[in-house]
Amino acid sequence: MNNSKSLALAGIGILSNTTCTTEKKISVFFSVIFMTVGILSNSLAVAILMKAYQRFRQKSKASFLLFASGLVVTDLLGHLITGTIAVFVYASDKDWFRFNHSNVLCSIFGICMVFFGLCPLFLGSVMAVERCIGVTKPIFHSTKMTSKHVKMMLVMVCLFSIFIALLPILRLRAYQIQASRTWCFYKTQHIEDWEDRFYLLFFSCLGLLALAISLLCNAVTGITLLRVKFKSQHRQGRSHHFEMIIQLLAIMCVSCICWSPFLVTMANIGIHGNNSWESCETILFGLRMATWNQILDPWVYILLRKAVLKKLYEIARRFCGVQIINLHAWELSSIKNSLKVAAISDSPLHSKQTNQQLLSSTVQ
Numbered sequence: 001m002n003n004s005k006s007l008a009l010a011g012i013g014i015l016s017n018t019t020c021t022t023e024k025k026i027s028v029f030f031s032v033i034f035m036t037v038g039i040l041s042n043s044l045a046v047a048i049l050m051k052a053y054q055r056f057r058q059k060s061k062a063s064f065l066l067f068a069s070g071l072v073v074t075d076l077l078g079h080l081i082t083g084t085i086a087v088f089v090y091a092s093d094k095d096w097f098r099f100n101h102s103n104v105l106c107s108i109f110g111i112c113m114v115f116f117g118l119c120p121l122f123l124g125s126v127m128a129v130e131r132c133i134g135v136t137k138p139i140f141h142s143t144k145m146t147s148k149h150v151k152m153m154l155v156m157v158c159l160f161s162i163f164i165a166l167l168p169i170l171r172l173r174a175y176q177i178q179a180s181r182t183w184c185f186y187k188t189q190h191i192e193d194w195e196d197r198f199y200l201l202f203f204s205c206l207g208l209l210a211l212a213i214s215l216l217c218n219a220v221t222g223i224t225l226l227r228v229k230f231k232s233q234h235r236q237g238r239s240h241h242f243e244m245i246i247q248l249l250a251i252m253c254v255s256c257i258c259w260s261p262f263l264v265t266m267a268n269i270g271i272h273g274n275n276s277w278e279s280c281e282t283i284l285f286g287l288r289m290a291t292w293n294q295i296l297d298p299w300v301y302i303l304l305r306k307a308v309l310k311k312l313y314e315i316a317r318r319f320c321g322v323q324i325i326n327l328h329a330w331e332l333s334s335i336k337n338s339l340k341v342a343a344i345s346d347s348p349l350h351s352k353q354t355n356q357q358l359l360s361s362t363v364q
Contacts, residue, residue: 028090035083038295042076045298063130066150071123075294078116085109094181103174110175110184114165121210122157128217135224168199179280191273200270207263211255218248250300258293262286
């Protein structure tokens with residue numbers, strides 16, 4: 001009994017003076033709601049992705065659909081696994097001494113929290129890079145970004161996330177039960193040495209780096225799409241760019257708003273250590289905000305499509321009574337049209353024809 005209790009205390013740490021005084025019913029309510037909404041949203045997104053993949057098998061959309069499928073499946077598994085563990089902890093009245101012998105459950109919980117936290121961020125940044133390459137370098141994208149390469153990138157992202165999640169275990173550092181006694185993560189209280197700070201800073205820096213890459217690539221993609229739109233005003237399909245631009249804005253806003261509080265909080269704890277002003281309630285707020293990103297991911301990436309935008313536009317036009325944009329040509333997807341326009345502009349034949357036209361006009 002003494003050995004089991006000492007092993008459990010290795011994961012719990014000294015929490016007698018720092019345990020959160022949160023209401024149990026409210027915490028259980030949040031956990032159940034987050035888990036249910038997340039599973040339903042991502043399950044619906046998986047069904048829509050499978051239908052879209054069967055309907056559209058263009059090479060330009062294959063990589064996007066594969067990345068989106070990996071993101072949605074990761075979010076679904078994250079809600080299912082971590083949500084089940086959290087509900088079990090609440091159902092057991094947070095009595096870790098009773099079910100956490102040898103700190104096994106806490107280690108599994110911590111590994112899942114790190115993996116399902118970083119992997120969607122990495123996938124979001126990889127998707128942003130893929131979209132940026134597809135819009136700015138369509139010929140390179142069509143020849144190099146094959147389904148095989150996309151699957152290899154998905155596997156590499158998952159393996160890298162698993163390695164980061166297992167790093168404390170490999171270093172014989174146990175994941176710690178947090179002050180609220182409802183979840184496990186890196187050590188955030190009574191930090192002893194540089195390694196405890198390193199894990200927090202490493203996690204925060206990787207997450208913030210993924211957000212920065214997404215912001216940069218999405219900004220480049222949006223600017224490129226706007227430039228192509230202004231250059232092709234006389235072409236049919238002038239409204240197809242708005243779908244992609246609205247998606248990019250939604251992706252950037254949701255990711256930054258949801259993940260920034262938690263990442264900044266962990267970075268502040270890693271920098272200041274025991275002198276950090278972060279409280280248990282602040283950490284729980286950041287964690288719940290990050291959870292909402294996994295709930296909103298399928299709605300941003302998958303469900304915010306041109307059909308939904310067209311319906312919203314028609315409703316807005318009906319209320320306003322003003323025709324803002326001509327939506328007579330929603331025939332091709334924004335990605336396909338952008339690739340076509342960019343490829344025509346970058347092709348040698350197009351450049352040759354343009355030079356011939358300029359030469360003939362000069363002669364005349």
